[in-house]
Amino acid sequence: GAVVSQHPSWVICKSGTSVKIECRSLDFQATTMFWYRQFPKQSLMLMATSNEGSKATYEQGVEKDKFLINHASLTLSTLTVTSAHPEDSSFYICSAKAGTANIQYFGAGTRLSVL
Amino acid sequence: AQSVTQPDIHITVSEGASLELRCNYSYGATPYLFWYVQSPGQGLQLLLKYFSGDTLVQGIKGFEAEFKRSQSSFNLRKPSVHWSDAAEYFCAVGAKEYGNKLVFGAGTILRVKS
Numbered sequence: 001g002a003v004v005s006q007h008p009s010w011v012i013c014k015s016g017t018s019v020k021i022e023c024r025s026l027d028f029q030a031t032t033m034f035w036y037r038q039f040p041k042q043s044l045m046l047m048a049t050s051n052e053g054s055k056a057t058y059e060q061g062v063e064k065d066k067f068l069i070n071h072a073s074l075t076l077s078t079l080t081v082t083s084a085h086p087e088d089s090s091f092y093i094c095s096a097k098a099g100t101a102n103i104q105y106f107g108a109g110t111r112l113s114v115l
Numbered sequence: 116a117q118s119v120t121q122p123d124i125h126i127t128v129s130e131g132a133s134l135e136l137r138c139n140y141s142y143g144a145t146p147y148l149f150w151y152v153q154s155p156g157q158g159l160q161l162l163l164k165y166f167s168g169d170t171l172v173q174g175i176k177g178f179e180a181e182f183k184r185s186q187s188s189f190n191l192r193k194p195s196v197h198w199s200d201a202a203e204y205f206c207a208v209g210a211k212e213y214g215n216k217l218v219f220g221a222g223t224i225l226r227v228k229s
Contacts, residue, residue: 043205043219043220044205046216102215103164109149
């Protein structure tokens with residue numbers, strides 16, 4: 001149980017285009033989902049917290065207009081990187097938790113390469 | 116500010132040897148503590164967690180960790196390492212007072228030599 005699926009696992013795009021990443025909880029309802037960014041050889045940095053049916057809460061320094069987050073259902077959250085640039089290239093990981101439980105279950109991550 | 120320190124960036128152990136990965140935290144609230152493992156290019160898998168109660172917790176794959184409040188530590192141990200344990204290990208801390216958001220350590224890369 002507690003499986004989180006993230007898609008795509010790898011995406012290459014041209015500079016200036018937008019990319020959407022999906023995060024799905026397959027066997028539980030995720031009231032809260034989190035989006036992280038991980039640079040090579042570094043730890044995970046929280047970008048935003050997404051609660052179903054409400055606006056995401058972004059961490060300081062994260063551009064909300066650049067990283068659009070939608071959490072329209074209890075099993076799906078999406079992260080859209082708008083007008084991507086090479087500096088947005090990174091490994092993006094989502095996680096999900098159910099209700100008041102304090103455990104986050106992680107997706108396998110998406111490697112974004114912007115050319 | 117909340118912080119998590121994993122002092123060792125890399126650790127190399129021989130297969131069959133014991134392992135201890137260190138984690139220290141600075142937190143202004145009662146923490147929840149986690150250890151996750153990440154294989155290259157993959158997401159994170161939960162190894163074990165501590166919320167309250169018995170300070171020695173058992174996890175998957177033969178791992179255990181001990182919460183020591185006086186030392187603000189939550190070190191991960193395994194008595195006998197297998198080659199498949201080679202990966203990167205992250206300690207993470209959360210707290211209800213901070214919206215249950217996790218703060219991660221920088222990670223420790225474990226190499227296992229045969």
